[in-house]
Amino acid sequence: MLSVAILAQPVAAPLSNAGPRHARAVEWARSGDTVRLSVITPWKGARKPLEYVLLPGAPGAKRAEGEVRLPARRIVCLAAVHVGFLAALGEAGRVIAVDAGRHVYDAGVRARVADRSVMEVGSGTGLDIERLLVVKPDLVLANAVGASENASLDRLRRAGIPVLVTAEWMESDPLARAEWVRLIGMLVGKSARADSLFATVEASYRARAAEARGQKSRPTVLLGAPFRDQWFVAGGRSFMARLLRDAGAEYPWAADTTVGGVPLGFEAVLARARDADVWLHPSDWHALREGLKRDARFSSFTAFKRGDVYDHDARRRPDGADDYWESGAVRPDRVLADLVSILHGQGDSLFYYRRLPK
Amino acid sequence: MTKNPLLFPLLLLAVVSAFFLDVAFGSVSLGAREVWQGLFGGGDPTALSNVILREFRLPRAVAALVAGAGLGVAGFLLQTQFRSPLAGPAELGVSSGAGLGVAALLLAEPLLPPALLDALGPWPLAAASALGAGAAMLLVLAIAARVWDSASLLLAGLMIASACGAAIGLMQYFTDAARLKVYSLWGFGGLGGVTWPQNAVMAACVGVGLVAALALSRPLYATLLGDSAAAALGVRVRAFRVTVLLIASLLAGAITAFCGPIAFVGLAVPHLARALVRRSDPRVLQPACMLVGAALLLLCDAISHAPGPGGEGGALPLNAITSLFGAPAVLYFLLRRSGRSS
Numbered sequence: 224m225l226s227v228a229i230l231a232q233p234v235a236a237p238l239s240n241a242g243p244r245h246a247r248a249v250e251w252a253r254s255g256d257t258v259r260l261s262v263i264t265p266w267k268g269a270r271k272p273l274e275y276v277l278l279p280g281a282p283g284a285k286r287a288e289g290e291v292r293l294p295a296r297r298i299v300c301l302a303a304v305h306v307g308f309l310a311a312l313g314e315a316g317r318v319i320a321v322d323a324g325r326h327v328y329d330a331g332v333r334a335r336v337a338d339r340s341v342m343e344v345g346s347g348t349g350l351d352i353e354r355l356l357v358v359k360p361d362l363v364l365a366n367a368v369g370a371s372e373n374a375s376l377d378r379l380r381r382a383g384i385p386v387l388v389t390a391e392w393m394e395s396d397p398l399a400r401a402e403w404v405r406l407i408g409m410l411v412g413k414s415a416r417a418d419s420l421f422a423t424v425e426a427s428y429r430a431r432a433a434e435a436r437g438q439k440s441r442p443t444v445l446l447g448a449p450f451r452d453q454w455f456v457a458g459g460r461s462f463m464a465r466l467l468r469d470a471g472a473e474y475p476w477a478a479d480t481t482v483g484g485v486p487l488g489f490e491a492v493l494a495r496a497r498d499a500d501v502w503l504h505p506s507d508w509h510a511l512r513e514g515l516k517r518d519a520r521f522s523s524f525t526a527f528k529r530g531d532v533y534d535h536d537a538r539r540r541p542d543g544a545d546d547y548w549e550s551g552a553v554r555p556d557r558v559l560a561d562l563v564s565i566l567h568g569q570g571d572s573l574f575y576y577r578r579l580p581k
Numbered sequence: 582m583t584k585n586p587l588l589f590p591l592l593l594l595a596v597v598s599a600f601f602l603d604v605a606f607g608s609v610s611l612g613a614r615e616v617w618q619g620l621f622g623g624g625d626p627t628a629l630s631n632v633i634l635r636e637f638r639l640p641r642a643v644a645a646l647v648a649g650a651g652l653g654v655a656g657f658l659l660q661t662q663f664r665s666p667l668a669g670p671a672e673l674g675v676s677s678g679a680g681l682g683v684a685a686l687l688l689a690e691p692l693l694p695p696a697l698l699d700a701l702g703p704w705p706l707a708a709a710s711a712l713g714a715g716a717a718m719l720l721v722l723a724i725a726a727r728v729w730d731s732a733s734l735l736l737a738g739l740m741i742a743s744a745c746g747a748a749i750g751l752m753q754y755f756t757d758a759a760r761l762k763v764y765s766l767w768g769f770g771g772l773g774g775v776t777w778p779q780n781a782v783m784a785a786c787v788g789v790g791l792v793a794a795l796a797l798s799r800p801l802y803a804t805l806l807g808d809s810a811a812a813a814l815g816v817r818v819r820a821f822r823v824t825v826l827l828i829a830s831l832l833a834g835a836i837t838a839f840c841g842p843i844a845f846v847g848l849a850v851p852h853l854a855r856a857l858v859r860r861s862d863p864r865v866l867q868p869a870c871m872l873v874g875a876a877l878l879l880l881c882d883a884i885s886h887a888p889g890p891g892g893e894g895g896a897l898p899l900n901a902i903t904s905l906f907g908a909p910a911v912l913y914f915l916l917r918r919s920g921r922s923s
Contacts, residue, residue, distance in 0.1 A: 493632070518776070
């Protein structure tokens with residue numbers, strides 16, 4: 224019923240002419256045929272934005288720095304999240320190379336990696352520039368965790384291959400991250416489809432958040448797992464803290480003002496979250512038994528004792544590719560629905576999440 | 582025994598104080614009464630303070646005590662046998678050998694029956710690490726039989742370390758991400774992950790090693806006078822040297838198995854102990870190494886867990902602290918030594 228109601232909602236006028244509404248790490252403005260694109264914070268501590276000009280048509284004889292010709296037909300995805308964005312638009316067929324097939328969840332792209340119609344080109348210092356030069360992509364989509372990683376892409380830029388560094392991972396709001404699909408839509412000439420998809424996701428996300436707001440209980444949530452006795456706890460301004468707030472959870476570090484992680488001692492986390500109702504994302508282990516083997520002290524947590532430990536590994540392949548990081552970036556409404564079900568419902572019919580077995 | 586009769590009581594006091602300091606302070610601040618109850622019983626056993634003390638701070642402090650004492654003596658044994666002031670478990674490639682043993686075990690784990698692994702508990706890890714340490718040590722010994730100057734020996738240790746590192750790197754390349762992570766966590770080194778059962782295994786191995794080392798104090802003293810003098814005193818030099826190095830492998834291997842590589846303690850403690858005792862007699866120096874090692878590692882651990890300014894603290898990497906103490910100490914002794922010889 225709910226999904227019908229959402230789909231029936233009117234889609235706003237062409238959004239792509241307007242800049243992003245949620246995203247903070249990117250800005251774009253259209254004038255005529257040209258879109259001026261600015262990735263404001265391409266990585267943590269970036270000194271200046273990365274500027275791009277998106278133009279229609281085939282590249283001219285002399286290409287300017289940051290110039291991208293649209294629509295991009297042959298695309299290289301150096302991060303799985305880009306495959307997720309393209310697949311959400313039904314355009315995964317444009318992918319001609321990925322960094323590594325084992326990083327990708329999408330079944331279609333994986334099958335094409337297996338039959339070698341999609342190449343594996345590595346990433347960072349292991350990027351196989353020569354193979355990329357041979358296939359002449361229209362566009363390479365990449366993430367950069369810092370200036371040096373961005374600089375390693377310069378070899379491609381110098382060779383005349385357009386590289387667009389995206390920063391959806393820098394967004395600390397789930398809807399902001401998902402809104403990057405609108406940019407990807409512009410790149411492949413499917414703006415209308417991307418805008419309507421995003422509007423649907425946005426409405427669905429808000430509906431779930433409203434559902435969570437209506438709940439009386441606010442279960443407490445513990446996040447992550449320690450490295451030996453150091454526990455990187457997601458800060459109060461982080462993506463996860465925002466998601467948990469929207470899911471109607473009480474997060475013990477909600478008042479913290481950090482966007483990234485806060486390093487704490489194991490005992491400090493125990494002191495604050497021993498009686499948390501739910502434990503999310505232990506991530507290194509996939510059954511309670513394995514967790515106990517890693518550290519028997521996990522059984523001090525109430526959520527562990529009750530077995531209320533969940534991770535987003537329901538759609539994870541044995542080699543580690545996890546759809547949560549891929550389609551989950553475009554569908555925060557689905558992620559939120561899972562969390563609302565875990566926190567306020569029976570924890571059943573989950574999509575990305577799974578209650579860890581004994 | 583020593584020039585200062587109060588030295589050993591003072592060292593013992595230092596160990597006890599460092600132990601209490603390590604237990605009393607952590608990222609959560611606890612009152613004196615809570616610490617007392619946690620240590621000596623009383624209060625609700627499920628109370629947070631009791632859980633923190635008994636499951637977090639005590640196992641860590643016991644591990645620091647055992648590992649500090651063991652590494653101090655292991656370093657001493659290596660320095661006497663290789664006649665090099667720069668010998669230590671890390672410097673001679675012994676820690677890397679232990680690492681190779683641990684990496685091989687982690688890689689082989691999926692091939693072994695899980696029931697067997699569960700039944701053996703922490704023993705396979707200790708065994709793999711001690712075997713790796715022993716193999717590296719014997720290799721150094723074989724090289725030492727040909728080159729006796731300490732610079733070449735250290736270079737050989739460095740080569741063994743980098744060969745082990747390369748082998749580990751290749752293993753990591755062919756292993757899956759989760760196993761890789763377990764290994765890389767181990768490689769950081771630290772005492773926070775040592776559980777009670779692991780502590781028991783580590784303490785058993787280190788206990789055997791320390792008793793054996795103390796029992797061999799007299800022939801050890803004889804070898805300090807030179808091989809021919811030792812032989813004249815009835816020591817079978819070659820067999821004795823292998824025995825001593827196997828003891829050092831047991832000590833360094835068992836400790837490295839559970840704590841990961843710990844920097845500088847094995848190297849710096851014998852120098853500190855010598856400076857305090859001012860005698861070269863192993864019968865005095867070895868107990869001093871144990872006490873100084875234990876006190877130093879306890880102190881480093883306490884510092885790494887000191888509460889931050891906001892009260893809710895993190896955990897600094899232990900090796901950063903041990904290096905901060907160890908590197909200047911070793912430099913100081915080196916400079917003083919060269920000053921004396923020139």
